[in-house]
Amino acid sequence: MERILTKNVGKPNSQDIEVYSGGGGYKALEKALGMKPEDVIAEVKKSKLVGRGGAAFPAGLKWEFTRRESAETKFIVCNADEGEPGTFKDRGILLNDPHLLLEALVIGGYAIGTSKGFIYIRGEYYREIETVEKAVEQAKAKGYLGNNILGSDFSFNVQLYKGAGAYVCGEETALLESMEGSRGCPDCRPPFPAQSGFLGKPTAVNNVETLCNIPAIMTNGGDWYSRIGSPDSPGPKLFCLSGQVNKPGVYELPMGITLRELIENHGEGVKGEFKAALPGGVSSSLLTNLDTKLDYRSVAKAGSMLGSGAVIVINKDTSIIDVAKNTIDFFAHESCGKCSVCREGTRRAREILTRFSNGGGKAEELDLLLELGEVMYDTACCGLGQAAMNATASAIRLFGKEFEQKVRK
Amino acid sequence: MVTLTINGEQITVPEGTSIMRAAKQVHVDIPHLCYLEMLEPEYHCRICVVEIEGEPRLAPSCVRQVSEGMKVQTNSARVRRARRMIVELLLANHHIDCPTCERNQTCELLKLAFELGVKEIRFEGEKPHYELDKTSPTIIRDPNKCVLCGRCVRVCHDVQTVSVIGFVNRGLETMVSTFLENGLGNVECANCGQCIHVCPVGAIKEKSAVDEVWAVLADPEKHVVVQEAPAVRAALGEELGLPAGTLVTGRMHAALRRLGFNAVFDTNFSADLTIMEEGSELVKRVKDGGVLPQITSCSPGWIKFMEHFYPDLIPNVSTCKSPQQMFGALSKTYYVEKAGIDPARIVSVSIMPCTAKKFEAQRPEMADSGFQDVDYVLTTRELSRMIKEAGINFASLPDEPAEELMGLYSGAATIFGATGGVMEAALRTAYKLVTGKELEKLDIMPVRGLDGVKTATVNMDGLEVKVAVAHGLGNARKVLDEVREGKSPYHFIEIMACPGGCAGGGGQPISFDLVLRGIRGQVLHNEDKGLPYRKSHDNPSIKKVYEDYLKEPLGEKSHHLLHTKYTRREVV
Numbered sequence: 001m002e003r004i005l006t007k008n009v010g011k012p013n014s015q016d017i018e019v020y021s022g023g024g025g026y027k028a029l030e031k032a033l034g035m036k037p038e039d040v041i042a043e044v045k046k047s048k049l050v051g052r053g054g055a056a057f058p059a060g061l062k063w064e065f066t067r068r069e070s071a072e073t074k075f076i077v078c079n080a081d082e083g084e085p086g087t088f089k090d091r092g093i094l095l096n097d098p099h100l101l102l103e104a105l106v107i108g109g110y111a112i113g114t115s116k117g118f119i120y121i122r123g124e125y126y127r128e129i130e131t132v133e134k135a136v137e138q139a140k141a142k143g144y145l146g147n148n149i150l151g152s153d154f155s156f157n158v159q160l161y162k163g164a165g166a167y168v169c170g171e172e173t174a175l176l177e178s179m180e181g182s183r184g185c186p187d188c189r190p191p192f193p194a195q196s197g198f199l200g201k202p203t204a205v206n207n208v209e210t211l212c213n214i215p216a217i218m219t220n221g222g223d224w225y226s227r228i229g230s231p232d233s234p235g236p237k238l239f240c241l242s243g244q245v246n247k248p249g250v251y252e253l254p255m256g257i258t259l260r261e262l263i264e265n266h267g268e269g270v271k272g273e274f275k276a277a278l279p280g281g282v283s284s285s286l287l288t289n290l291d292t293k294l295d296y297r298s299v300a301k302a303g304s305m306l307g308s309g310a311v312i313v314i315n316k317d318t319s320i321i322d323v324a325k326n327t328i329d330f331f332a333h334e335s336c337g338k339c340s341v342c343r344e345g346t347r348r349a350r351e352i353l354t355r356f357s358n359g360g361g362k363a364e365e366l367d368l369l370l371e372l373g374e375v376m377y378d379t380a381c382c383g384l385g386q387a388a389m390n391a392t393a394s395a396i397r398l399f400g401k402e403f404e405q406k407v408r409k
Numbered sequence: 410m411v412t413l414t415i416n417g418e419q420i421t422v423p424e425g426t427s428i429m430r431a432a433k434q435v436h437v438d439i440p441h442l443c444y445l446e447m448l449e450p451e452y453h454c455r456i457c458v459v460e461i462e463g464e465p466r467l468a469p470s471c472v473r474q475v476s477e478g479m480k481v482q483t484n485s486a487r488v489r490r491a492r493r494m495i496v497e498l499l500l501a502n503h504h505i506d507c508p509t510c511e512r513n514q515t516c517e518l519l520k521l522a523f524e525l526g527v528k529e530i531r532f533e534g535e536k537p538h539y540e541l542d543k544t545s546p547t548i549i550r551d552p553n554k555c556v557l558c559g560r561c562v563r564v565c566h567d568v569q570t571v572s573v574i575g576f577v578n579r580g581l582e583t584m585v586s587t588f589l590e591n592g593l594g595n596v597e598c599a600n601c602g603q604c605i606h607v608c609p610v611g612a613i614k615e616k617s618a619v620d621e622v623w624a625v626l627a628d629p630e631k632h633v634v635v636q637e638a639p640a641v642r643a644a645l646g647e648e649l650g651l652p653a654g655t656l657v658t659g660r661m662h663a664a665l666r667r668l669g670f671n672a673v674f675d676t677n678f679s680a681d682l683t684i685m686e687e688g689s690e691l692v693k694r695v696k697d698g699g700v701l702p703q704i705t706s707c708s709p710g711w712i713k714f715m716e717h718f719y720p721d722l723i724p725n726v727s728t729c730k731s732p733q734q735m736f737g738a739l740s741k742t743y744y745v746e747k748a749g750i751d752p753a754r755i756v757s758v759s760i761m762p763c764t765a766k767k768f769e770a771q772r773p774e775m776a777d778s779g780f781q782d783v784d785y786v787l788t789t790r791e792l793s794r795m796i797k798e799a800g801i802n803f804a805s806l807p808d809e810p811a812e813e814l815m816g817l818y819s820g821a822a823t824i825f826g827a828t829g830g831v832m833e834a835a836l837r838t839a840y841k842l843v844t845g846k847e848l849e850k851l852d853i854m855p856v857r858g859l860d861g862v863k864t865a866t867v868n869m870d871g872l873e874v875k876v877a878v879a880h881g882l883g884n885a886r887k888v889l890d891e892v893r894e895g896k897s898p899y900h901f902i903e904i905m906a907c908p909g910g911c912a913g914g915g916g917q918p919i920s921f922d923l924v925l926r927g928i929r930g931q932v933l934h935n936e937d938k939g940l941p942y943r944k945s946h947d948n949p950s951i952k953k954v955y956e957d958y959l960k961e962p963l964g965e966k967s968h969h970l971l972h973t974k975y976t977r978r979e980v981v
Contacts, residue, residue: 337583344498351534379455
């Protein structure tokens with residue numbers, strides 16, 4: 001497959017605007033500015049592009065909702081607060097091809113009807129921040145940002161916000177709270193950010209990878225894009241392969257390749273014997289079927305979720321209890337503490353799994369964990385709490401025997 | 410209007426209605442913990458969740474608005490399971506010392522656990538072990554009992570606009586604390602105690618003086634005198650099992666005698682005295698071109714708030730001490746002279762609807778008698794606990810009067826406990842001071858009621874006196890900002906720190922219900938109507954104290970004993 005998202009990665013000085021525009025960069029913007037904003041959105045809808053941050057919401061629809069809001073002031077925010085364990089795809093773009101993102105963001109701003117865009121970037125991404133800041137300056141100097149872009153009536157500026165290290169701020173409503181200077185705690189939806197987002201104004205929040213599909217869609221059309229990969233959720237996907245594989249890394253592959261193809265053809269196989277994989281980072285449920293197709297619908301059908309495409313491979317030497325405990329350690333550490341059910345639920349789940357890990361579990365606590373997982377899914381305010389128990393619950397369902405062996409005799 | 414179905418019953422409600430409110434139409438009160446009427450919903454607790462057809466997850470009914478055709482189940486098995494488990498989780502992290510917790514009769518978590526049928530706590534593990542915040546002279550916070558519902562944060566920030574508490578740390582370490590965790594005693598806390606009222610559990614309580622008072626009552630060397638603020642008599646009955654709205658003046662005096670107080674007086678006496686002084690001060694300011702508007706000074710929560718946030722308005726604030734402190738000063742001067750007692754033997758106790766009064770009594774300048782003017786302050790709740798502990802059958806007590814010397818009072822004094830009451834009382838006397846005539850229509854209706862800011866104009870023989878009344882510090886800001894900008898049209902402003910005035914003070918029976926506070930205020934207006942004297946200047950004991958001791962309002966003795974100064978305080 002021709003690389004779309006990573007086509008410039010590997011070129012010398014790929015982060016430089018000259019290299020980017022030399023390879024046809026900012027042509028998509030030129031084309032988009034010649035179209036009506038509604039037509040830009042129609043093209044994105046035609047492409048069937050869905051969000052790559054984890055929730056897989058149709059990107060064109062999100063823009064349409066934001067555009068249709070009657071408020072005069074609107075915003076577009078790029079979510080670059082990449083923080084899910086096992087996810088390291090967006091940083092590759094930020095470091096190597098920041099202009100791809102900027103071009104996409106300007107098109108997004110034009111589409112929804114705003115002249116103000118933000119990039120909320122993970123605070124620990126020091127080099128990425130520096131690279132993006134430099135790219136913004138370059139784009140301003142070349143007239144791709146600022147007033148009357150490419151001689152049009154459209155003006156657009158970008159401002160960077162740096163996160164302060166909270167995973168939950170990658171959740172869009174918490175991200176907006178953080179931008180407003182409040183505690184990074186998720187908000188209730190509805191209203192969705194498209195209706196009431198940053199400073200209460202309609203706001204489209206798009207993940208880095210999602211946006212980076214836009215220039216190619218503008219250039220080649222939505223129909224072209226919709227034929228790539230899986231028909232349900234087409235397009236290229238950046239898979240972050242990690243865990244017990246021989247060649248971990250970021251791979252741009254069409255949606256719908258199988259887990260087996262990813263691990264064997266690209267990751268050069270499992271270190272040891274395959275036991276399971278988390279297809280969408282620590283928020284997802286374990287998969288054991290290597291022939292599962294990696295697209296949003298197929299993974300969901302298999303009982304998990306593709307999320308951001310962080311595929312973590314686990315071999316047979318690894319205790320599944322430790323896998324579960326690791327995921328819960330993470331969520332207990334990253335829970336914002338607002339919802340009682342997530343705060344107290346992750347606290348107790350961590351304690352129970354720690355006891356199991358040390359051979360001191362109680363048999364009835366397995367059902368309790370499953371029930372807790374269901375209640376957290378049902379009642380937590382945001383995706384963090386809703387998904388926190390996914391890995392644990394699937395571990396108990398798929399590898400119950402391992403847990404039973406750790407019950408205190 | 411939106412039509413929806415709740416539990417199979419179709420209803421129509423206005424757009425924007427929350428599911429929780431809509432459910433009341435089908436006779437369902439959805440269980441909740443962090444939600445509180447009058448505060449913005451913050452959906453922390455997740456207990457009020459309901460099932461909405463077609464949605465993958467449950468939704469918090471406090472914040473989720475109705476939509477056309479929505480089908481809601483408030484009581485499905487899935488909903489009940491979720492609610493139970495959340496309460497179970499909260500209990501697993503709670504210091505369960507219910508028998509000794511002072512909120513065991515009013516604890517919402519305890520009630521929820523029982524009502525939702527939580528039968529066991531299946532989660533075993535660490536309990537929190539935070540240090541208690543005892544830095545405040547008035548309020549103790551126990552983070553080990555806190556359920557992080559955020560109501561205290563919202564009342565402090567949204568209603569009182571004081572904002573000294575907030576969430577700190579993150580996730581499992583989240584707690585409610587102050588700036589830099591300095592403690593409530595080291596921040597701009599007004600000591601209003603509204604956080605106590607909204608706390609669903611025992612995480613916030615007053616700093617009790619019950620044991621200290623028991624000790625002095627048992628000490629034969631001490632002569633213990635007691636005063637009770639107006640609003641106490643309108644609420645003490647509630648705390649002792651009588652219906653809300655029961656006036657218990659006589660039983661209150663009777664109970665205090667049976668607890669062993671040597672002399673039972675009444676703060677209402679000194680409320681009348683306050684009117685004499687403050688009314689005279691107002692007339693003087695108006696006549697001599699002094700600083701106007703004059704602002705009342707009897708609410709110590711308001712005073713500390715002013716000292717932090719509006720110190721530039723110190724010249725506007727009446728120099729009168731509050732009735733509590735006027736009484737305290739006289740108890741160790743006037744009373745001891747009349748009774749022939751060594752003032753060193755006197756212990757002056759006050760019963761207050763207020764937590765801030767504990768702070769006020771400890772202010773270093775409140776020692777004009779040569780001793781600390783007021784030694785101990787008990788809240789209405791603390792007094793009721795003493796009455797219960799002593800086994801006094803409060804309901805069956807006879808009505809007894811307070812001792813006349815400093816216990817006789819007018820109707821003007823008793824309405825101090827309701828928002829607008831000080832204003833009404835002051836106008837009754839100011840009218841006399843300005844015109845030399847008696848005001849005929851004593852009920853000044855525009856300053857009564859529960860509107861946040863109330864205004865009135867009173868014609869005093871051609872002099873149009875404009876007044877305003879604000880209760881709750883958020884409302885106070887509206888009036889004060891006008892004064893600060895030089896746009897205030899008023900001559901006299903009454904400010905009470907607590908919503909509903911003293912009837913809703915931080916020491917009253919636990920409730921944040923403004924309607925209930927209004928009922929307590931009405932009790933006092935009813936008492937006013939039935940009293941033989943309804944104007945402070947008519948009170949014979951007031952005439953006597955001026956004749957025998959103080960000589961005249963704003964006189965030298967008054968200046969020394971009944972007036973005070975304020976302190977500029979910082980905002981960190």
